[in-house]
Amino acid sequence: MDVFDNRIDAGRQLAARLEPLRGTDIVILGLPRGGVPVAAEVAKALHAPLDVIVVRKLGVPFQPEVAMGAIGEGGVKVLDARVLRMARVSDADLANVERLERATLEDRSARFRRGRDRIDLTGRTAVIVDDGIATGSTARAACQVARRLGAARVVLAVPVGPKDTVEGFTEADEVVCVAAPSQFLAVGYHYRDFSPTTDDEVIVLLDAAARRMQAGLASEAADSDLDVVIPVDGVTVEGHLRLPEPATAVVVFAHGSGSSRHSPRNRFVADVLYEAGLGTLLLDLLTPGEEANRANVFNIELLARRLGAVTEWLAARQETAGCTIGYFGASTGAGAALRAAGELGERISAVVSRGGRPELAGPILPAVTAPTLLIVGGADTIVLDLNRRAQAELRCENRLAVVAGATHLFEEPGALAEVAILARDWFVTHLRSDDETQSKGSAP
Known part of the structure; x- marks a missing residue:
């Protein structure tokens, strides 16, 4: 079984797989929280800007773990018509769920960026990075949100994910995965250190990347x-x-x-x-x-x-x-x-x-x-x-x-x-x- 020392090691290995993207018009987008340390290593290695892509699942009111859609920044909303129809979700119920999730999304976005504007994705390649995928539902929502925000091309990049999920992932133009085992239990099993990532760590990583780009330094x-x-x-x-x-x-x-x-x-x-x-x-x-x-x-x-x-x-x-x-x-x-x-x-x-x-x-x-x-x-x-x-x-x-x-x-x-x-x-x-x-x- 492929095992990463931690998210930093995973990010470095992932960056090596993404080397062909160096020098192209890319934005590295980490999925908070655990995806951001991985994305930070990728951004540093590829001399690319780093941002977060904040998405929130819209859960069916009486079964919240089932996604009926997702929302992202910029007012983006992606809905699953099949789930909405089968669950018979009313417009009022959908609006109520969206209102609550939108408030959470905006709060997290403001906290992570601390006043910085979202990096514009229009016409660029969005490289969406997480520390791993299982079902891939969050990553799918992130890919759809990136397209709605103007990305010309979307790449999903993860250190690990189950083979069937990786091979069946159609929402991205390209999927880059370091390890895709056929026998998969959980993302954490592929890390020696899978300690939780805090909001504070996300903020420090984003601040450091922003300062590096503002100073015109791709890397130290x-x-x-x-x-x-x-x-x-x-x-x-x-x-x-x-x-x-x-x-x-x-x-x-x-x-x-x-x-x-x-x-x-x-x-x-x-x-x-x-x-x-x-x-x-x-x-x-x-x-x-x-x-x-x-x-x-x-x-x-x-x-x-x-x-x-x-x-x-x-x-x-x-x-x-x-x-x-x-x-x-x-x-x-x-x-x-x-x-x-x-x-x-x-x-x-x-x-x-x-x-x-x-x-x-x-x-x-x-x-x-x-x-x-x-x-x-x-x-x-x-x-x-x-x-x-x-x-x-x-x-x-x-x-x-x-x-x-x-x-x-x-x-x-x-x-x-x-x-x-x-x-x-x-x-x-x-x-x-x-x-x-x-x-x-x-x-x-």
Whole structure:
């Protein structure tokens, strides 16, 4: 069975299949929410504009799961005459369903675009992207809506979908699918990480794409947004380095157990930091073989030593040699970040822990000199108690920020955005000079 690491990996594989479209007049349209991270990778790879295509199903009043049509932006409405006839839906009932769904659609569109106009599809190729299809009903509605909005050609692009659905999909001029198994259970079975995508993540991805296009940059320069391989302890670890121009500060991300440098949560935070003028290095501190041994995930001494080696690697790189360094640790990665910060002293200028295990840094906690922010979900009571105990050990400038109602992964609406804002402000305050902060401000 074909399995994608996550939506980012799926987007990159899908982009490779869509390479013939590079340079043509295309608009990449992600289906919110899960389709947008996939679409963002496609748009970046193909140097194309990114937007969402917001559609709402019109369900039969007494059986809402059955679609009698769909609506889209611009007043577009597509109806299934056969279902309307068989279900004997009255004009009044149809109008009532449409009114309710139209209000939801307009609210979501406004929230995602934050005042930006919908990208005009007239005469262009609309590439509709989702993270996968099962029955294909939403994708069919999106294709029909795209045509009504003026698209000259419609391409449906998905990482995975059942073979019969893919082969029988006639609403698009072309269907591009990375994997189309004949035995299909659900889209999520084809992802190792199928974490929910939040509205906040969608907004950050759309904002970043819009800024890139407005600046006239199809993509960031090759030396400022690249995958890197770093030698440590006789092995090599992988990371993704993204630097603004000029680069004056870099935040190194140390993820926790069961995660990776592709973690959508850490990438979301990294995007917010980058937009505030901070460089980011998303990092895997263990090789795939080492991760298979769960003991390594909790080997804080090993993880901290590698963080130190990565810090040395940044200091030796021409474009990052003069940068101030901060650490962002999640779960067990927070323990490693604080231990490394304690060992490196003033070379580390700030630390942020997200749902972290700072107590794992052990007796070195009082030696940490870097200003430290501990962020914990209010509903993550066990970890909150551990953070309070760890905070009592710290002698540096520190703060404990509790995100009300949030659980360990901050999956509640708005929770991850609050984490990103807290981290951004902490790093901007402690990593950038006063002149930089005044010229750029603390918010993107």
